[in-house]
Amino acid sequence: MSRNLAKLNLRNIIFLLLGTLFVLLLYFILHNISYRKALYKTYTRVLYDHDNKTIITSKVSLKHLLAVSIDIAERGGVELKAVRKLVDVQKVRKGKSDPFYEGNVKSYCAMMYGFKKIHPEIKVISEKEDCSKINLDDDQLPRGENTEVKTMLESVDEKVLSEQIAVWVEPLDCFHEYKKNLLPCVATMVCVAVNGKPVIGVIHHPFQNLTVWGWVGHGITSQLKIGKTFFKEWTTEPEIVVSRTEARLGADFAARAFGGEETITLAGGEGFKLLQVLQGLVSAYIHLSFTKKWDICAGDALLQTVGGNVTTLKGKPISYAASDDVDNKGGLLATLFKHDFFLDKFKNV
Ligand SMILES: *[C@@H]1O[C@H](CO)[C@@H](O)[C@H](O)[C@H]1NC(C)=O
Ligand SMILES: *[C@@H]1O[C@H](CO)[C@@H](O)[C@H](O)[C@H]1NC(C)=O
Ligand SMILES: *[C@@H]1O[C@H](CO)[C@@H](O)[C@H](O)[C@H]1NC(C)=O
Numbered sequence: 001m002s003r004n005l006a007k008l009n010l011r012n013i014i015f016l017l018l019g020t021l022f023v024l025l026l027y028f029i030l031h032n033i034s035y036r037k038a039l040y041k042t043y044t045r046v047l048y049d050h051d052n053k054t055i056i057t058s059k060v061s062l063k064h065l066l067a068v069s070i071d072i073a074e075r076g077g078v079e080l081k082a083v084r085k086l087v088d089v090q091k092v093r094k095g096k097s098d099p100f101y102e103g104n105v106k107s108y109c110a111m112m113y114g115f116k117k118i119h120p121e122i123k124v125i126s127e128k129e130d131c132s133k134i135n136l137d138d139d140q141l142p143r144g145e146n147t148e149v150k151t152m153l154e155s156v157d158e159k160v161l162s163e164q165i166a167v168w169v170e171p172l173d174c175f176h177e178y179k180k181n182l183l184p185c186v187a188t189m190v191c192v193a194v195n196g197k198p199v200i201g202v203i204h205h206p207f208q209n210l211t212v213w214g215w216v217g218h219g220i221t222s223q224l225k226i227g228k229t230f231f232k233e234w235t236t237e238p239e240i241v242v243s244r245t246e247a248r249l250g251a252d253f254a255a256r257a258f259g260g261e262e263t264i265t266l267a268g269g270e271g272f273k274l275l276q277v278l279q280g281l282v283s284a285y286i287h288l289s290f291t292k293k294w295d296i297c298a299g300d301a302l303l304q305t306v307g308g309n310v311t312t313l314k315g316k317p318i319s320y321a322a323s324d325d326v327d328n329k330g331g332l333l334a335t336l337f338k339h340d341f342f343l344d345k346f347k348n349v
Helices: 002-040 061-089 099-118 149-153 175-179 244-258 268-276 294-303 339-346
Strands: 047-048 053-063 123-125 159-161 165-173 187-194 199-204 211-216 239-243 265-269 284-287 310-311 332-334
Touching: 002 332, 053 061, 053 268, 061 099, 061 123, 061 165, 061 199, 061 211, 099 123, 099 165, 099 175, 099 187, 099 244, 099 284, 123 211, 149 244, 165 175, 165 268, 165 294, 175 294, 187 294, 199 268, 239 244, 239 268, 244 265, 244 284, 268 284, 268 294, 294 310, 294 332, 310 339, 332 339
Parallel strands: 123 165, 239 265, 239 284
Antiparallel strands: 047 053, 053 159, 165 187, 187 199, 199 211, 284 332, 310 332
């Protein structure tokens, strides 16, 4: 009798196990299908690698990528704001680890993971951080549509092969200012380069609730007065912004070029300084030592959208292809007007 009962129980357990396995399998398959569907929506052509396993190339709409870049930049911003708030209400234990650095990592993980989730086939380049401690699985797919972009660029689009694209991500511009609570400068940045040329730039200021986006050849956000439409070519002595980290070096260099007729201002954050140029607040931004390309790509794209220029100090365009060095080693000159004038002055310095 008891032996029969045990047999019955065993059979029930086996049935139960098999049933559970089946349900899990079904869930996995369905989940995968809906995920892939969301992914394929934006593709017109999909190829596979030699094992026929991985998607290696697709044709991607740049308008869709612009919207995704805006969403990704804003996601990073949400993380930066949350960490700043935590610190402000003293909920963070002091001494354990730098909460601001954690803010940087959280922003990085949200941005990188978000992008990889929707476009695993596109190369994304940034500083490397460890995301293993952060659970991001529940994050939703980034939005592939943006209201302002949709309204302004209704009938515009361009499609390019994913292998021609490199995306550059900066999760926290103005780290020092973030720590010091000088928040207007703080930004996240996303840049889309096609064949090495910066094409889409997004600079998001979470603490100003401001997202500046531009797409070379097509348009720029109307949220801010930027570019040649709003500012006249300057005629006075040049005002030059240099990085706080190389204040002396930059000022000396400018003095040798302009003989003391220049005005120098100092600022942190590459994105911030490039936006100053874009807003006509300074005549130029110069940087002598190397810069990371994820720090300058978005501002480069934005300046090019409004007819400004970003080059090395010798006037060479900066290349942002996935295969390129992540360091820009030739220095940097960014202007809205009179780029040649500056290049000429720097020739013999
Ligand atoms: C991969 O798939 C393509 C298209 O279906 C096929 O032509 C090719 O032979 C496949 N390659 C391999 C290694 O199975
Ligand atoms: C942020 O800006 C957007 C667009 O300008 C606006 O719709 C939104 O209400 C603003 N949010 C806050 C918290 O100010
Ligand atoms: C600056 O940008 C404009 C517009 O993109 C371009 O025509 C010009 O050649 C560039 N000048 C330099 C010095 O790179």
